[in-house]
Amino acid sequence: MTKTHRRTIRFKLNGRPAIAEIGTHETLVEVLRRDFSLFGARESCGQGLCGCCTALVNGTAVSGCLYLAAFVDGAEVLTVEGLGSGNELHPIQQSFIENCAFQCGFCTPGFILMTKELLDRHPHPTTDEIRHYLSGNLCRCAAYPDIVRAVKAIAER
Amino acid sequence: MRSFDLVEPATLDEAVALLDSQDKSVRAIAGGTALMLMMKTRLFQPTRLVSLRRVNGELRGxxxxxxxxxxxxxxxxxxxxxxxxxxxxxxxxxxxxxxxxxxxxxxxxxxxxxxxxxxxxxxxxxxxxxxxxxxxxxxxxxxxxxxxxxxxxxxxxxxxxxxxxxxxxxxxPSQPLGVCCWYEKFTARSADDWPTVGAAVWYSVHSNVITEARVAVSAATDRPMRIAAAEAALTNAPPTAQVFSKAADAAADEVQPISDLHGSASYKREMVRVHVRRALERALNLRSNGAG
Missing domain, CATH: 3.30.465.10 (Uridine Diphospho-n-acetylenolpyruvylglucosamine Reductase; domain 3)
Structure with missing residues (x-):
């Protein structure tokens, strides 16, 4: 690999300045896991379909498996690990627990981050809006009704 | 994925200068969602990608x-x-x-x-x-x-x-008021899948006669294309179920579908028939509801 194939990226990660040495071909989810030990986002389908690798870049959800890490240079990245504060869970996380909105939990970080984008845009979504927003996230345990209930519960607070 | 040279020019002129008329392994990349799939499967192995994300001005808005x-x-x-x-x-x-x-x-x-x-x-x-x-x-x-x-x-x-x-x-271009327009997307496997057939229709009706019509089909064929035979069947005809059906038959006859994992060629031909007809009907209903 020649030198132009590597670079240093500087960005904000979960509110703190971050720096990483990356290959230009590496994806955001690879770098989050390898360089920052953030394992909430995980590559599952590898095609942007399932939502398990979701991260927020400048407030919008992206599939980390299809997003070049080089593109977050100068951006703000939020992963599920950066949602709560200290030992406090974020209200979305709390609601997912209270409503039993998962079984194995593999897809949960993605659902929670998509919910974050949804509520940022529509603080009081209808059931249709919730389903529309989350239709690109797959839960193989099929906890969908509980997920929708969890999102509704936060919106109704 | 193989590594490559990634350049991020700030202007359109620089971006254009970084592309190469002789080298297909040099390509522009915007969001990259589609290109990344090709690179991950090694269908495409770039030597250089010219990222457009830092180019402001005329590419935006x-x-x-x-x-x-x-x-x-x-x-x-x-x-x-x-x-x-x-x-x-x-x-x-x-x-x-x-x-x-x-x-x-x-x-x-x-x-x-x-x-x-x-x-x-x-x-x-x-x-x-x-x-x-x-x-x-x-x-x-x-x-x-x-x-x-x-x-x-x-x-x-x-x-x-x-x-x-x-x-x-x-x-x-701006569209004439009251034009009938619809896109019918048919996915054979799951709702969020790539379409098996996409059918877009556009036509204007005056005094119960279709004066101009455009019909385009995608996904079933090797590229999105207008279907002249369907357009001819519509033009100067009244917007009736019978005419729509005739136009849909003409579309099914004219397309050259290709088999892939979204459906066989013969299945896609039938789906073109169904979805061109539905698109024509829905475009008209939408207009009569005052929503078009």
Missing amino acids: IRMNGDGGLRIGAMTSLAELEYSPMLASAYPVMSQALRTLSNIRIRNVATLGGHLAHGDPHMDLPPILITLDAKVSAASKRGQRWIGVSDLFAGYYQTSLATDELITAVHV
Whole structure:
């Protein structure tokens, strides 16, 4: 690999300045896991379909498996690990627990981050809006009704 | 994925200069959602990618032209389009199609320019843009030129863009009031799948006669294309179920479907028949409901 194939990226990660040495071909989810030990986002389908690798870049959800890490240079990245504060869970996380909105939990970080984008845009979504927003996230345990209930519960607070 | 040289020019001129007319392994990258899939499967192994994300100015934004049409910068994300009130009032058929195009994460990142330049026959917006008579402006070292969206697609994942040419904007003309417009997307496997057939229709009706019609089919064929036989069956005919059925038969006869994992060629031919007919009917119903 020649030198132009590597670079240093500087960005904000979960509110703190971050720096990483990356290959230009590496994806955001690879770098989050390898360089920052953030394992909430995980590559599952590898095609942007399932939502398990979701991260927020400048407030919008992206599939980390299809997003070049080089593109977050100068951006703000939020992963599920950066949602709560200290030992406090974020209200979305709390609601997912209270409503039993998962079984194995593999897809949960993605659902929670998509919910974050949804509520940022529509603080009081209808059931249709919730389903529309989350239709690109797959839960193989099929906890969908509980997920929708969890999102509704936060919106109704 | 193999490593490559990634360059991020700040201006369109620099971007164009970094492309290479002789080297197909040098390509522009916008959001990258489609290109990344190709690179991950090693269908495409670039030596250099020219990222457009730092190019500001003419590649950005949605604005109204002097003639009432919209000029959409090539780097406009599909999500920006989806949420654009200007788009929703000028071309509701596009806003509606965007809601079922892939998923929100992809729409947040994928751009209109990339959506067109990729040349994938399964994309949703090309057949619609063809029926709206849209054109793209393309830039290269040799200057700028216009290409009608109907002339942009040359074959399976092939476009009429030169290797060193970039789409800079899409121009969609203003549409006559009361025109009948619809896009019918048929997915055979799951709701969020790529379409097996996409059928876009556009026609105007005066005194119960169709005066002009455009019908475009995508996904079933190697590229999105207008279907002349269907358009001829509609023109100067009344907008009736019988005429729509005849036009749909003409479309099914004319298309050359290709088999893939979304359906066999013979299945797709039948689905073209069904969905062209439905698109024609729904376009009319929408108008009679006053929503078109």
